[in-house]
Amino acid sequence: MNGTEQVIQRLAQDADVVRPLRTPWIRTGIWLSLSIPYVAIVLLAMAMRNGLPTLPLDTRFIIETVSGLGVGITAALCAFSSVVPAYSRRLFVVFAIFAGLWLGSIGQNCIQEWLRNGSQALSLSHDLSCLPFITLVSIYPAMALISMLRRGAPLTPHLTAAAGAIAAAGLANFALRIVFPEDANIGLLVWHIGGVFILAALTAAVGHWLLNWRFVAHASKNISR
Amino acid sequence: MEPTEDRKSDNRLGLLMRAAQGGDAEAYGALLHEMASLIRHVVYSKRPFLTPEDIEDLVQDVLLSVHSVRSTYNPNRPFMPWLLAIVRNRISDAARRYGRTRGRELRLENMDVTFSVESTNSLTESYGDAEALKLAIGSLPAAQRTAIEMLKLREMSLKEAARASGSSIGALKVATHRAIDSLRKKLTKKK
Numbered sequence: 445m446n447g448t449e450q451v452i453q454r455l456a457q458d459a460d461v462v463r464p465l466r467t468p469w470i471r472t473g474i475w476l477s478l479s480i481p482y483v484a485i486v487l488l489a490m491a492m493r494n495g496l497p498t499l500p501l502d503t504r505f506i507i508e509t510v511s512g513l514g515v516g517i518t519a520a521l522c523a524f525s526s527v528v529p530a531y532s533r534r535l536f537v538v539f540a541i542f543a544g545l546w547l548g549s550i551g552q553n554c555i556q557e558w559l560r561n562g563s564q565a566l567s568l569s570h571d572l573s574c575l576p577f578i579t580l581v582s583i584y585p586a587m588a589l590i591s592m593l594r595r596g597a598p599l600t601p602h603l604t605a606a607a608g609a610i611a612a613a614g615l616a617n618f619a620l621r622i623v624f625p626e627d628a629n630i631g632l633l634v635w636h637i638g639g640v641f642i643l644a645a646l647t648a649a650v651g652h653w654l655l656n657w658r659f660v661a662h663a664s665k666n667i668s669r
Numbered sequence: 670m671e672p673t674e675d676r677k678s679d680n681r682l683g684l685l686m687r688a689a690q691g692g693d694a695e696a697y698g699a700l701l702h703e704m705a706s707l708i709r710h711v712v713y714s715k716r717p718f719l720t721p722e723d724i725e726d727l728v729q730d731v732l733l734s735v736h737s738v739r740s741t742y743n744p745n746r747p748f749m750p751w752l753l754a755i756v757r758n759r760i761s762d763a764a765r766r767y768g769r770t771r772g773r774e775l776r777l778e779n780m781d782v783t784f785s786v787e788s789t790n791s792l793t794e795s796y797g798d799a800e801a802l803k804l805a806i807g808s809l810p811a812a813q814r815t816a817i818e819m820l821k822l823r824e825m826s827l828k829e830a831a832r833a834s835g836s837s838i839g840a841l842k843v844a845t846h847r848a849i850d851s852l853r854k855k856l857t858k859k860k
Contacts, residue, residue: 446725447725447729448705448725448728448729448732451729451732451733452698452701452702452705452732453698455697455701455732455733455736456694456695456697456698456701457694458736459689459692459693459694459697459698460692461690461691461692462690462739462740463690463740464690464740464741464742464743464744465740465741465743467743527741528741528743529738529741529742529750529751529752529754529755529758530746530747530750530751530753530754595740596738596741597734597737597738597741597754597755597758599754599755599758657734657737657762
């Protein structure tokens with residue numbers, strides 16, 4: 445009996461019942477249902493400390509906030525779809541549209557703010573504290589997402605990890621905008637959006653450590669037991 | 670319209686995988702056999718320069734990966750694109766692994782276990798003059814000689830030697846170290 449035949453026999457003996465993975469849409473819903481209560485608790489704690497914010501319900505703010513949330517949700521969808529072999533990559537186009545809308549709306553607000561307030565609008569120091577806040581708020585959603593992604597196939601670990609980080613940080617950024625609904629300026633562009641993409645780049649760099657075939661084999665062994 | 674052969678085959682494999690996900694070992698065994706020959710064919714067409722052993726290694730690697738992520742197969746979707754996505758990924762991974770490891774390896778046949786150059790061989794391996802060694806040990810101070818005799822010639826443990834000589838373990842260690850040092854100097858000079 446050759447090696448491949450032995451492998452086949454061993455695997456066939458290990459044919460336990462496995463539940464097919466739910467669709468990326470449902471898994472994104474599950475992830476949101478796990479993450480939103482945590483983010484809400486943090487928001488509540490912040491609101492209790494700083495007082496309830498008055499949300500500027502103008503179109504500009506709504507477009508920016510909703511597109512930011514859209515970036516987070518579509519990034520999660522992309523991450524979940526990227527661990528399913530042969531799943532359509534069309535969701536990445538939807539993600540790119542939301543990302544463009546988000547960047548565009550903040551960019552436009554920055555220009556308007558600059559025209560209104562001159563060089564004052566170019567200050568970076570004001571929003572410096574946002575980066576640690578985004579990191580703190582996104583830790584739990586990121587951990588939940590990574591543990592869910594490990595049940596899939598790590599076909600593109602760097603891309604999946606980057607999408608996962610954008611999802612978690614995007615959600616945190618959305619929370620931050622609700623707590624601090626001030627006008628968009630260059631600081632917001634650098635520390636909020638820059639922060640989200642810095643976290644994504646760092647996570648992507650260690651993607652192959654977070655998601656690899658060893659973890660999947662281990663998880664599958666535990667599930668079948 | 671009649672479904673094509675490929676479509677029929679895809680449906681059959683999909684049904685087998687659905688049964689395998691339900692815990693049917695027989696269906697899973699049949700599926701693995703069919704997959705093995707498909708994977709072998711794909712690997713050979715993409716990497717015709719690989720040896721049969723390397724191809725089998727890759728086939729096994731893909732089968733193990735498929736087994737690990739069989740929960741990602743959705744029974745309502747086609748089977749072959751799902752399988753081929755995994756095969757392509759594992760082939761690329763193997764190519765990267767090959768680049769990292771074997772690309773930097775140098776195959777050597779019948780390599781000597783040690784080098785023949787004199788300087789690379791230690792004193793204990795090359796020194797063969799037992800008489801000179803005996804004389805050198807005899808010329809050591811009493812404490813060092815006792816330590817060498819007990820620990821090296823009679824192969825006593827440190828505890829046993831300490832009990833027999835009445836010295837402490839620390840003192841024996843120091844005496845042995847010094848004795849070996851002076852023996853090395855004496856015997857190297859003689860050579």
